[in-house]
Amino acid sequence: MGEVLQAVIARIDPYFLQISVNIGIAIILALGLNVVTGLTGQLSLGHAAFMSIGAFTSALATIKLGLPFSVNLLLAGAISAATGALIGYPILRLAGDYLAICTLGFAEIVKVVFLNLELTNKAFGLSVPPPKSAIPLPIVVWLAALLAIVAVSFIRNSRFGRALMAIRCDEIAAESMGINIARYKVHSFAIGAFLAGVGGGLYAHSLGFINPSDFGFLKSIDILGMIVLGGLGSIPGSVIGAAVLSTAPEFLRFMANYRMLVYGGLLVFLMIFRPNGLMGGVNLKELVRSWRS
Amino acid sequence: MALLKLEHVTIRFGGLVAVHNVTLNVDKGSIHALIGPNGAGKSTIFNLITGIYPPTSGTISFRGRSIAGMPTHRIAALGISRTFQNIRLFSDLSVLDNVLIGAHTRGGWDLTGALMKFAPWVQREEREMRELAFSRLKLVELDHRAADSSGALPYGEQRRLEIARALALCPELLLLDEPAAGMNPQEKLALMEMVERIRADGVTVLLVEHDMKFVMGLSDRIAVLDYGEKIAEGDPCEIRANPQVIEAYLGKAAPFTDAASDNIPVARSAVCW
Amino acid sequence: MLQRTMLQSTKGRAMMLQQLINGVALGATYALIALGYTMVYGIISLINFAHGEIFMVGAFVGLLMVATFKVNFFVAMLIAMLVCMALGVLIEWVAYRPLRKSSRLSALISAIGVSIFLSSLAQMIFGADAKGFPDSAFTMRRIHIGAADISTLQLLIIGVSACLMLALEFIVRKTRIGKAMRATSEDYNTAALMGINVNMIISFTFALGSALAAAGGVLVGLLFNSVSFNMGLMAGLKAFAAAVLGGIGSIPGAMLGGLLLGITEVFTVAAGYSSYRDAIAFAILVLVLMVRPTGLLGRKIQKKV
Numbered sequence: 001m002g003e004v005l006q007a008v009i010a011r012i013d014p015y016f017l018q019i020s021v022n023i024g025i026a027i028i029l030a031l032g033l034n035v036v037t038g039l040t041g042q043l044s045l046g047h048a049a050f051m052s053i054g055a056f057t058s059a060l061a062t063i064k065l066g067l068p069f070s071v072n073l074l075l076a077g078a079i080s081a082a083t084g085a086l087i088g089y090p091i092l093r094l095a096g097d098y099l100a101i102c103t104l105g106f107a108e109i110v111k112v113v114f115l116n117l118e119l120t121n122k123a124f125g126l127s128v129p130p131p132k133s134a135i136p137l138p139i140v141v142w143l144a145a146l147l148a149i150v151a152v153s154f155i156r157n158s159r160f161g162r163a164l165m166a167i168r169c170d171e172i173a174a175e176s177m178g179i180n181i182a183r184y185k186v187h188s189f190a191i192g193a194f195l196a197g198v199g200g201g202l203y204a205h206s207l208g209f210i211n212p213s214d215f216g217f218l219k220s221i222d223i224l225g226m227i228v229l230g231g232l233g234s235i236p237g238s239v240i241g242a243a244v245l246s247t248a249p250e251f252l253r254f255m256a257n258y259r260m261l262v263y264g265g266l267l268v269f270l271m272i273f274r275p276n277g278l279m280g281g282v283n284l285k286e287l288v289r290s291w292r293s
Numbered sequence: 294m295a296l297l298k299l300e301h302v303t304i305r306f307g308g309l310v311a312v313h314n315v316t317l318n319v320d321k322g323s324i325h326a327l328i329g330p331n332g333a334g335k336s337t338i339f340n341l342i343t344g345i346y347p348p349t350s351g352t353i354s355f356r357g358r359s360i361a362g363m364p365t366h367r368i369a370a371l372g373i374s375r376t377f378q379n380i381r382l383f384s385d386l387s388v389l390d391n392v393l394i395g396a397h398t399r400g401g402w403d404l405t406g407a408l409m410k411f412a413p414w415v416q417r418e419e420r421e422m423r424e425l426a427f428s429r430l431k432l433v434e435l436d437h438r439a440a441d442s443s444g445a446l447p448y449g450e451q452r453r454l455e456i457a458r459a460l461a462l463c464p465e466l467l468l469l470d471e472p473a474a475g476m477n478p479q480e481k482l483a484l485m486e487m488v489e490r491i492r493a494d495g496v497t498v499l500l501v502e503h504d505m506k507f508v509m510g511l512s513d514r515i516a517v518l519d520y521g522e523k524i525a526e527g528d529p530c531e532i533r534a535n536p537q538v539i540e541a542y543l544g545k546a547a548p549f550t551d552a553a554s555d556n557i558p559v560a561r562s563a564v565c566w
Numbered sequence: 567m568l569q570r571t572m573l574q575s576t577k578g579r580a581m582m583l584q585q586l587i588n589g590v591a592l593g594a595t596y597a598l599i600a601l602g603y604t605m606v607y608g609i610i611s612l613i614n615f616a617h618g619e620i621f622m623v624g625a626f627v628g629l630l631m632v633a634t635f636k637v638n639f640f641v642a643m644l645i646a647m648l649v650c651m652a653l654g655v656l657i658e659w660v661a662y663r664p665l666r667k668s669s670r671l672s673a674l675i676s677a678i679g680v681s682i683f684l685s686s687l688a689q690m691i692f693g694a695d696a697k698g699f700p701d702s703a704f705t706m707r708r709i710h711i712g713a714a715d716i717s718t719l720q721l722l723i724i725g726v727s728a729c730l731m732l733a734l735e736f737i738v739r740k741t742r743i744g745k746a747m748r749a750t751s752e753d754y755n756t757a758a759l760m761g762i763n764v765n766m767i768i769s770f771t772f773a774l775g776s777a778l779a780a781a782g783g784v785l786v787g788l789l790f791n792s793v794s795f796n797m798g799l800m801a802g803l804k805a806f807a808a809a810v811l812g813g814i815g816s817i818p819g820a821m822l823g824g825l826l827l828g829i830t831e832v833f834t835v836a837a838g839y840s841s842y843r844d845a846i847a848f849a850i851l852v853l854v855l856m857v858r859p860t861g862l863l864g865r866k867i868q869k870k871v
Contacts, residue, residue: 043671045678090856096670097613098855101806105848108803112845151408158407158415159393159400159422162386166394169383176343176377177462178369178398187404217799221678228675260686267679271672272664 002134009136017138019247024141025202026242030226031152031235032195037224038233039161040188041168042092043100046107047196047223050080052215053110054197055204056120059128062205069133069140073201080197081190088189092182107220114212125211128204141202148195153235155191164188165233218260225263228270231277240278296321296497297342297373297466302351302361304341311337313521314351319466324488324498326508328532329518330541335501336378338518339468342499343375344368355466370398374459375468378501380451384444388435388454391443392426395461399425429457433487449480453487460491467491469500473507485511509533517541580713585836586829587711591720591789593828594727598782599805600812600820601734602654602775608751608815609771610666615677616657617779618802619684624650624780625787625797626692633700643726643784647777654776655769663765681799688795696794699787723785730778731821737774738817747771751815800844804831807851813864822862 009017033047058076061067067075091102114120133140155161163184166174175181204210226245230237249259270277297319304312312334319325327335340346342353344365353361360368374395383391400406400422406415430436433453438446443454452472459467469488473481481504488511492498502508508515509529517525517532519541525532532538599621606614624646631642661680665673708715738744750757750767758764786801787793804827812823827847834846854861 037671041671043674091852094855094859097607097611097674098810098859100674101613101803101810102852102855104803105807105851108848109845109852112842116841154410155404155407158402158410159397159419160403160407162390162394163397163403165386165390166383166397169385170381172345172365173377173381173383174394175365176369176375177395177458178366179394180364180366191404221682224675224678232671257690258686260682261690264679264681264683264686267682268661268676269679271668271676271679272661275668275672 002136005136005139009138012138019250021138021141021202021206022246023243024138024145025199025206026223026226026246027145027239028148028195028199028202029223030230030238030242031148032192032199033223034227034233034235034238035152035155035164035188035195036192038227038231038238039156039168040164040185041096042185042188043096044103044189044192045100045217045220045224046103046105046110047192048215048217048219049103049107049110050084050193050196051200051203051219052114052212053083053193054080054200055210055215056114056126056200056212057197058201059126059204059210060119062129062131063126066132069131069135069205072131073140073144073198076201077194077197080200081194084193085186085190088186089182092185092189104217104220107215107217111212111216120212123212125209126204128208128210130208131205137202137206141206144198144202148198149235149239152195152238156233156235160184160187168233221263225267227277228267229277231279234277234279237277237279294321295319296356297499298352298354299338299342300352300354302338302341302348302353304337304346305349311521312341312348315518315521315523317516317523317526319497319499320514321465321497322492322495323513324492324500324511326512326515327499327501327518328503328505328508328515329524332520333518334521335518336470337521339375339470339501342368342468343373369462372463372465373468374462374464374466376452376455376459376470376472378470378474380448380455382443382451382455382458384442386443387439388430388441388443388446389423389426389439391454391458392429392461393422395429395458396422396425396463398462425463426461429460432460432490433457449476452476453484456487456491460496464496466497466499469498469502471501471503473502473504481507576713581836583712584714585832587714587716587720589829589832590825591723591828592832593808593825594724595782595786595789595824596801596805596808596828597821597824598727598730598778598785599801600809600824601731601817602779603806603809604812604814604817604820605747605751605771605775607809609747609768610662610754611670612662612673612677613806614662614772614775615674615802616661616680616684617775618798618800618805619681619688620650620654620657620776620798621779621783621786621801621805622688622793622795622798623653623684624776624783625793626688626783627780628784629697629699629787629793633697639784639788643781646780646784650776650780650783651773654772654779658769658772663768681802685795685798688798692795694795696792696797698791698793719788723789726781726785730781734774734778735817743767743770804844804847807847807854810851810859810861811854813861816861816863819861819863 029047029051033044036042036044054076057079058072061072061075087106091099094102115123120126131137163174163179166177166179167181167184171181222245226241227238229245230241249256295318299315299317302312302315303310315338327338329335341348344360344363347362352359355371355373360371383394400418402415402418409415427436427439430439433456435450435453435457438450443451446454456472473484476484485507488498512529514526514528515532516523517538524541525535525538599617602617603614606612627646627649628642631637631645632639657680661676662673665676707718709718738747746757746762746767749760750762750764754764805824808823808827809820811826812819812821827850830850831843831846835843
């Protein structure tokens with residue numbers, strides 16, 4: 001089975017392959033943040049920290065433990081999720097702005113700690129060997145992205161998802177309807193962190209080399225931009241936003257210098273003129289319904 | 294039999310005593326009203342009952358069990374739901390979703406249930422919740438609007454939606470905070486009938502309201518608050534005639550206006566001996 | 567045990583005094599930036615994410631004035647303050663005012679967008695490497711106080727910061743416009759109903775905060791002799807931590823928080839944990855928000871349902 005897939009992969013243009021892998025990983029990261037920020041309304045500016053934790057966990061699992069890739073990724077996700085829950089519990093009591101800054105602070109702390117830890121090779125970065133997997137990496141990425149899309153869609157259209165959205169809309173009303181705000185916030189944070197951890201693990205093995213500085217504020221903002229562009233809370237939006245923003249640097253290479261400038265301006269522009277992003281806050285069911293009619 | 298008991302409840306915010314030594318018994322199956330001038334502490338009492346603030350002293354018990362200091366979501370799960378003075382709908386969400394969230398405590402499947410979306414037990418729970426939600430919407434006559442965005446509803450319908458949402462919790466005690474505010478006489482009449490139907494379904498109602506015809510026409514018992522203290526309690530006839538109440542509202546003795554001068558036909562208890 | 571030994575020896579005491587002086591000087595600059603955060607938050611409940619970039623712009627303008635136009639250092643600082651006042655007002659008008667009725671999330675994301683825009687712009691114009699002030703800018707001498715040294719630069723920083731903070735206190739407490747600012751921060755809607763031109767007050771608040779940040783920028787640029795496009799983010803976040811520590815919305819709080827943070831940071835480095843110097847601000851931030859969110863001097867706001 002593995003050789004068949006390898007053969008298939010070998011026939012695809014490597015450039016396209018790399019881009020599709022980048023998009024796939026971006027989709028997983030964006031969806032994770034969308035659960036926290038889009039569905040539950042908690043602005044997290046430190047999402048890259050969970051990506052970092054996942055990336056290093058996954059890399060070290062391959063280097064030191066030689067775990068098979070699927071277990072490896074689940075481990076990365078689980079450790080990130082646990083960290084998310086741990087951090088989430090005390091800080092999720094805070095109001096929106098403070099929470100955002102706290103997540104930013106947390107991300108900075110993680111970065112500084114990893115930069116100083118022997119285990120993560122300090123500031124020199126870690127070389128990541130290929131994963132122990134019969135299935136080629138690109139296919140793992142695509143499968144993971146697909147699973148993430150399905151899972152988050154399921155979450156959104158469920159009692160659990162409704163509770164998250166209630167929290168986003170009005171916490172006091174949500175609580176009055178029996179929703180344990182703290183518990184759901186922590187759960188959503190953990191889900192977001194899990195996905196970020198898996199994405200980080202895939203990122204580490206796809207790139208082959210990771211450094212704690214890769215996962216700073218700018219990376220968190222990158223992911224935030226994807227879900228804002230696509231529309232907060234919208235799953236097709238996150239997919240599109242992830243696709244656009246992870247490939248844009250390629251197509252816009254000529255304006256590489258202006259990239260962040262445009263990015264910043266775009267965020268402001270979107271918030272003022274189209275706060276619901278490209279998808280306008282629509283979800284897939286409504287979208288399909290409108291196509292059919 | 295008292296479903297809800299507040300005994301010598303006091304709450305202090307820094308130097309301000311918002312509610313002082315209030316004792317209140319709400320009997321099961323009754324419609325009990327809380328009236329008083331603005332700032333008398335009525336909404337504060339609602340917030341105390343629903344656990345948004347803990348009382349500084351005194352006890353609050355529901356079905357014989359102390360709930361003072363319990364977190365809001367646990368109190369809701371025990372069977373107390375409410376509407377809000379300034380409507381607090383989930384305005385980004387649809388009408389149906391709002392009521393479905395009201396039905397949250399009727400279900401139990403969280404993340405695992407969400408991921409196992411097509412499992413028969415999850416599907417059954419979802420179906421039951423939807424049926425409950427639609428039945429509540431039908432009660433408030435909003436079932437035809439189920440798919441609409443709740444934020445787009447006109448004011449009167451938003452108030453009704455909030456009631457439907459609160460009812461989806463299948464409460465034993467329903468707290469209505471100024472449910473008739475901003476409504477025209479016809480809407481108020483329809484609301485009165487709705488509240489009677491709710492009581493007939495077995496729900497005890499505690500309401501805060503400023504509209505005297507509404508209160509007098511609906512309530513079995515009325516408690517009057519002024520400056521955080523209960524100054525009177527009794528049935529509508531007793532309250533109407535109580536000079537302290539009249540003074541608290543109007544300053545000097547002035548009779549409640551005749552029901553005939555407004556277009557609301559007043560039910561039963563308006564006729565006093 | 568280290569502390570006891572330190573306090574016991576004269577050398578140890580001298581070192582502690584030295585670090586204290588260093589900390590106060592650094593802290594004073596944090597306080598200047600923190601004031602802008604706290605004033606804006608107090609009035610429109612927005613964390614002005616772009617505030618740190620205004621600090622950075624101030625530093626660059628100061629540098630430009632001194633290095634290219636050979637202007638006196640004080641004048642350069644004044645010009646930087648004026649430029650940044652205009653910039654602050656412009657930012658509010660373009661990126662925050664249209665969102666005043668929108669969700670907090672939108673305003674915060676917009677602020678982040680402005681922050682990214684400004685730092686990228688600076689990087690484009692000035693390049694990625696840090697620039698230093700020419701030596702002619704300020705002749706530094708060391709003065710002995712007891713067993714420690716204080717440089718004239720540090721004295722200047724502390725002096726200028728103290729003057730600016732006093733000026734701010736005067737404006738806020740003793741002038742009509744200051745009263746209007748306080749009213750607006752207490753209750754936005756009522757202030758408007760009382761005839762206060764709320765938009766103008768908000769612009770004025772931004773202008774004041776930006777002026778202070780600009781002054782801070784020039785002073786920090788001199789202190790570390792380094793001005794770069796990315797100095798805004800870190801300084802801004804640390805100043806925010808200082809504002810939260812002191813109690814967001816409280817002007818004396820921002821000053822206190824700034825000083826405490828500066829001292830803590832300097833002592834952290836002195837104790838040998840220099841690589842964690844940036845993380846310490848965040849650790850303080852997270853700790854304060856978890857233990858006492860209103861900060862040291864902030865007011866507790868009651869939930870209104």
